Amino acid sequence: MANEEDDPIIQEIDVFLARSLLEKLYLFQYPIRPASMTYDDVTHLSAKIKPKQQKVELEMAIDTLNPNYCRSKGEQIALNVDGTCTDETSTYSSKLMDKQTFCSSQAASNVSRYAAAVYKKGELHLTPLHGILQLRPSFTYLDKADAKHREREAANEGGDSSQDEAEDDVKQITVRFSRPETEQARQRRVQSYEFLQKRQAEEHWVHLHYYGLKDSRSEHERQYLFSQGHGLAENTELIKSPSEYLMMLMPPSTEEENDKPVAPSNVLSMAQLRTLPLADQIKILMKNVKVMPFANLMSLLGSGTDSTAVLRCIQQVAMLVQGNWVVKSDVLYPKDTSSPHSGVPAEVLCRGRDFVMWKFTQGRWVVRKEVAAVTKLCPEDVKDFLEHMSVARINKGWEFMLPYDEDFVKKHPDIVQRQHMLWMGIQAKLEKVYNLLKEHLTPKKQEAQSAHPLLVSGEQRVNMAKAKVKQNYGQLEKELQKQKAEMKSSDTSAKMDVSNIRIKEEPVSDEEPMDTSAYEGMNNGIVNGLHAEEDSTDSINGHLPGGCIDRVAQELKAFVSSTFKKQFVLTLSELKRLFNLHLASLPPGHTLFSGISDKMLQDMVLDTGCKQILVPFPPQTAASPDELKVYALWEAGDTYDQHRQVLLEIFSKNYRVRRNVIQSQLSQECGEDLNKQEVDRVLKDCCVSYGGMWYLKGTVQS
Numbered sequence: 001m002a003n004e005e006d007d008p009i010i011q012e013i014d015v016f017l018a019r020s021l022l023e024k025l026y027l028f029q030y031p032i033r034p035a036s037m038t039y040d041d042v043t044h045l046s047a048k049i050k051p052k053q054q055k056v057e058l059e060m061a062i063d064t065l066n067p068n069y070c071r072s073k074g075e076q077i078a079l080n081v082d083g084t085c086t087d088e089t090s091t092y093s094s095k096l097m098d099k100q101t102f103c104s105s106q107a108a109s110n111v112s113r114y115a116a117a118v119y120k121k122g123e124l125h126l127t128p129l130h131g132i133l134q135l136r137p138s139f140t141y142l143d144k145a146d147a148k149h150r151e152r153e154a155a156n157e158g159g160d161s162s163q164d165e166a167e168d169d170v171k172q173i174t175v176r177f178s179r180p181e182t183e184q185a186r187q188r189r190v191q192s193y194e195f196l197q198k199r200q201a202e203e204h205w206v207h208l209h210y211y212g213l214k215d216s217r218s219e220h221e222r223q224y225l226f227s228q229g230h231g232l233a234e235n236t237e238l239i240k241s242p243s244e245y246l247m248m249l250m251p252p253s254t255e256e257e258n259d260k261p262v263a264p265s266n267v268l269s270m271a272q273l274r275t276l277p278l279a280d281q282i283k284i285l286m287k288n289v290k291v292m293p294f295a296n297l298m299s300l301l302g303s304g305t306d307s308t309a310v311l312r313c314i315q316q317v318a319m320l321v322q323g324n325w326v327v328k329s330d331v332l333y334p335k336d337t338s339s340p341h342s343g344v345p346a347e348v349l350c351r352g353r354d355f356v357m358w359k360f361t362q363g364r365w366v367v368r369k370e371v372a373a374v375t376k377l378c379p380e381d382v383k384d385f386l387e388h389m390s391v392a393r394i395n396k397g398w399e400f401m402l403p404y405d406e407d408f409v410k411k412h413p414d415i416v417q418r419q420h421m422l423w424m425g426i427q428a429k430l431e432k433v434y435n436l437l438k439e440h441l442t443p444k445k446q447e448a449q450s451a452h453p454l455l456v457s458g459e460q461r462v463n464m465a466k467a468k469v470k471q472n473y474g475q476l477e478k479e480l481q482k483q484k485a486e487m488k489s490s491d492t493s494a495k496m497d498v499s500n501i502r503i504k505e506e507p508v509s510d511e512e513p514m515d516t517s518a519y520e521g522m523n524n525g526i527v528n529g530l531h532a533e534e535d536s537t538d539s540i541n542g543h544l545p546g547g548c549i550d551r552v553a554q555e556l557k558a559f560v561s562s563t564f565k566k567q568f569v570l571t572l573s574e575l576k577r578l579f580n581l582h583l584a585s586l587p588p589g590h591t592l593f594s595g596i597s598d599k600m601l602q603d604m605v606l607d608t609g610c611k612q613i614l615v616p617f618p619p620q621t622a623a624s625p626d627e628l629k630v631y632a633l634w635e636a637g638d639t640y641d642q643h644r645q646v647l648l649e650i651f652s653k654n655y656r657v658r659r660n661v662i663q664s665q666l667s668q669e670c671g672e673d674l675n676k677q678e679v680d681r682v683l684k685d686c687c688v689s690y691g692g693m694w695y696l697k698g699t700v701q702s
Helices: 002-006 071-082 140-160 183-190 193-202 216-225 242-249 254-259 278-289 294-301 307-317 346-362 368-375 379-389 406-411 413-434 458-489 546-567 572-584 598-607 641-651 659-670 676-686
Strands: 014-017 026-029 044-050 055-061 099-106 115-120 123-128 131-137 206-208 318-321 324-327 390-393 397-400 569-571 610-613 630-633 687-690 693-696
Touching: 055 131, 071 140, 123 216, 278 294, 278 307, 278 324, 294 307, 294 324, 294 406, 307 318, 307 413, 318 346, 318 413, 324 379, 346 368, 346 379, 346 413, 368 379, 379 390, 406 413, 413 572, 546 569, 546 572, 546 598, 546 630, 569 572, 572 598, 572 630, 598 610, 610 641, 630 641, 641 659, 641 676, 641 693, 659 676, 676 687
Parallel strands: 014 123, 026 131, 044 687
Antiparallel strands: 044 055, 044 206, 055 099, 099 131, 115 123, 318 324, 390 397, 569 630, 610 630, 687 693
């Protein structure tokens, strides 16, 4: 007791468990670096991985201009490995050992006791590690040198031998048939070292994209190290009520459990359900119900349940569709499972069901044939997807089973915005997997969906007309009062409430306007607060003041300028992704939420001094139209402007280029011999390396 009093507690730190990078976070242990290599600003030439073996191979550049680098040794090693000739198969194209390869090995078989910790604002956020890999130098280039040495010796011996010695005598060959392999012999063969080495060699390498420490993608991924609670605990495993804590200290005896009636394995009473942690309660409910409004979920969880904790947990197992929560596909189809109808793996089923959920974020109706044509799944699987969240209507299709929950959308705009960003990411993945066409991405008109006749009684029509008149009368009266107030205060006439108008500039070409509204897909065809019909522009009788438009242009120009000064080269697709991330960080009601189209964004890029680089993509490229548009900052105001312009001219004629070609072209055009550090600086600003070749940022087709 005396020791405890002498050592008082001076601070208590809240600990949070972040699960966003669960089973994705690895710790790399680099060896003690040589003086000629610094990991802080090292250039990663390439990276690849074998996922099943958790084996990584990194290729890093060596600073050959460092005074500690022995140039004669580097030239000798390059000569031994590649010989005197240099071609595309050469390991060291610069005739100098200017790179080093590192291979990984597992440092520990059980890493469940290890986690990565981030301390911020008095909070400690922990993320469990999925693996710890130690990187060691690889000396495969020595094996290549030995192989070439043996080839040269064999060639010399073959040349010295005479023609008579080269002729082989005719020999008798005995053919033998192997016996059938027994089970014990097969097990010994499978467990042998040669068999394991062969299996490991059969797994193909998967090339990776490396993002630097200061890259925007790295900064975005680092945010996942923090729990998604904004100061609240993300996981309810760390939060226990007094009754739950008492139950953990004094669990019920086995005799009491045996006395309880045995229920089916798939049945759980509400009393038993409420003994589980909150996260498990929500997961079980959503897995059984599949679609539920938030108000119904709160009523099932019982009185006294914190709505903030429920919102935090529901986002882990469900997605927001039309203001209602729909259980995630990976909850219904866990990993390593398959379809009971067709045997299709769970990954394919999850993609198909995500497509159906995404279609319902675009409108109330989905056609079964369209889903089957896009997903290429069997009719039974598609029917299961639709029955989870919709109801079949004769001669019309499948309608989402619940009405749009406007109350939840109005009360929780931050949740709606976050879910909208998640749906944009899912849409981008679906576009690449299914090669979605323009008609799949554009919500269908309500008139087209309701073209089939529907039998409605006379009494129902009268009631519907009365309800519609009451609703329209209230809205028209409010608009009339606002118009009178505006006409008194300003000479500018406005026939509708301008405070709720969002700027919507129609693109000149056939391109789709870029979505920046937090509520798209939730309002059944409403874009930027207005109906996205063909004649929707006729209903816009008001306009925003010129000062508001100027503020939107200033904010957009500031974002574009700062982004290109950091990135230098961006595709339109990547620029739109960064812009959406920027919108997510802005407070509600910001001027940029007025709706920015693709044309406005591209015009602003050109106005800020950027140019479009016409990269000659391969004819069979699978890139989307937004990925084919590449923009680059032409003048940044530093000493490397001329070098970057020469580099961009090179890529306007070539899709991919080798480093030695780039270096020679830079030296020729700039009239000076550039050292390796200057070339690395220019390449780092504009390019990425993949498979030994250099590409402009965002143009790599894996």
